[in-house]
Amino acid sequence: MAVTTTPRRFPEGFLWGAATAAHQIEGSPMADGAGPSIWTRFAHTPGMTVNGDTGDVACDHYNRWKEDVALMASLGLKAYRFSVSWSRILPEGTGRVNQKGLDFYSRLVDELLSKGIEPLLTLYHWDLPAALDDRGGWLNRDIADWFAEYGSVMYRALDGRVKKWVTLNEPWVVTDGGYLHGALAPGHRSKYETPIASHNLMRAHGAAVKAYREIGKHEIGLVVNIEPKYAATESAADLAATKRAHAYMNEQYLDPAILGHYPPELKNEIFGDAWPEWADEDYALIKQKLDFIGINYYTRSVTQATDSYPLKAGAVRQKLGTYTETGWEVFPQGLTDLLVWAKDRYGNIPTYITENGAAFFDPAVAEEGRVRDPLRMGYLKKHLTAIRDAIDQGCDIRGYMVWSLLDNLEWSLGYSKRFGIVHVNYGTQERTPKDSARWYSKAIASHGASI
Ligand SMILES: OC[C@@H]1[C@@H](O)[C@H](O)[C@@H](O)c2[nH]c(CCc3ccccc3)c[n+]21
Secondary structure (H helix, E strand, O other), X not given: OOOOOOXXXXXXXXXXXXXXXXXXXXXXXXXXXXXOEHHHHHHOOOOOOHHHOOOOOOOOHHHHHHHHHXXXXXXXXXXXXXXXXXXXXXXXXXXXXXXXHHHHHHHHHHHHHHOOOEXXXXXXXXXXXXXXXXXXXXXXXXXXXXXXXXXXXXXXXXXXXXXXXXXXXXXXXXXXXXXXXXXXXXOOOOOOHHHHHHHHHHHHHHHHHHHHHXXXXXXXXXXXXXXXXXXXXXXXXXXXXXXXXXXXXXXXXXXXXXXXXXXXXXXXXXXXXXXXXXXHHHHHHHOOOOOEEEEEXXXXXXXXXXXXXXXXXXXOOOOOOOEOXXXXXXXXXXXXXXXXXXXXXXXXXXXXXXXXXXXOOOOXXXXXXXXXXXXXXXXXXXXXXXXXXXXXXXXXXEEEEEEOOEOOOOHHHOOOOOOOXXXXXXXXXXXXXXXXXHHHHHHHHOOOOOO
């Protein structure tokens, strides 16, 4: 009997796209009246980034945006997730609007729409105006109003042309990297500042969603990076460490945003006296109805008890694991497990995979203009299959944005790590689609059947 296998297709209208972020690709951070961001400052501080790399040029997208949109169209993308640099719009962070900054994003959005590519706009992807950091930044409770003011400027200018808005990209990384471990801007290292910055990020998220409900007519959500934590052993210590790590990364942001409270481990097992008592009105502000959530998935963490500060938990390298250039284990099953967990905990809110990808050592552009990146192709294939499996288990996954469209500035790691499906020659700014881009184009054109 002939066995007919239905093609592994994705739901009708599944949004196939790619993601970037302003500071990582644009360059020209101070052009046309823009103000400096904390990343302009941080990268220009000696020793903060690999090779002292900065975002001064990056992929020169600020000047090459039109060719980049043409490139997206040539790949058949249906959507493009990008972020707006707050300090291009409001050079001092609040008050005066820099029209030229607004015009850049307005032109970009119009160009995307003219090619049938849906824009998915992230308001905050880590590049806080330096002027606001001078006023305390995420440690100042007023930032909820500052962020809502910025969001409102953007909503009024672009809502309708932009129909999917994101408030924050990864509050966990902003906090853990910028305030606890100091690896990311603004480079603080304080157990006491960390909960305050984290809570103000979520208050700002809530204020921006509330402002959107007054002005916008479409959809708004939150993007989080979450990572399944698997206990290294069944020992009580490892199980407790895994529970702490799960609460700290995976529950800390979606719980207050959707459920209206923080996981108890944050106060009781991690921050202790460094965890302030928050007022009820803060929880009410943070818990705003979301139209969708975005999940950024890269890897899992097999977790054990360690003496790390203050989490007392750490990842165990897997002897038989495959690892990317950023030291992340390739573990697609973790994505399926995580999506099912999120569905069960948060009520199957429409979900986009807003980032997924990998840095592997890519060969140079070959003479025939090819960049062979089989490891990245394999990574994308496995993770799209994992998403398909989650959909089969009832998860409402609406789209997938590969990280990233272009090789770009990997924050403190500079240009040393390449995540793009398109190679960038930083000397000439030439873009060359890698084999993974060709593969992804076919996946999109076949609605996933070719995967
Ligand atoms: O590291 C690759 C990408 C970044 O280039 C994106 O800007 C950022 O949204 C993003 N998040 C993650 C996962 C969370 C994470 C970020 C940085 C360091 C460790 C974990 C990976 N990535």
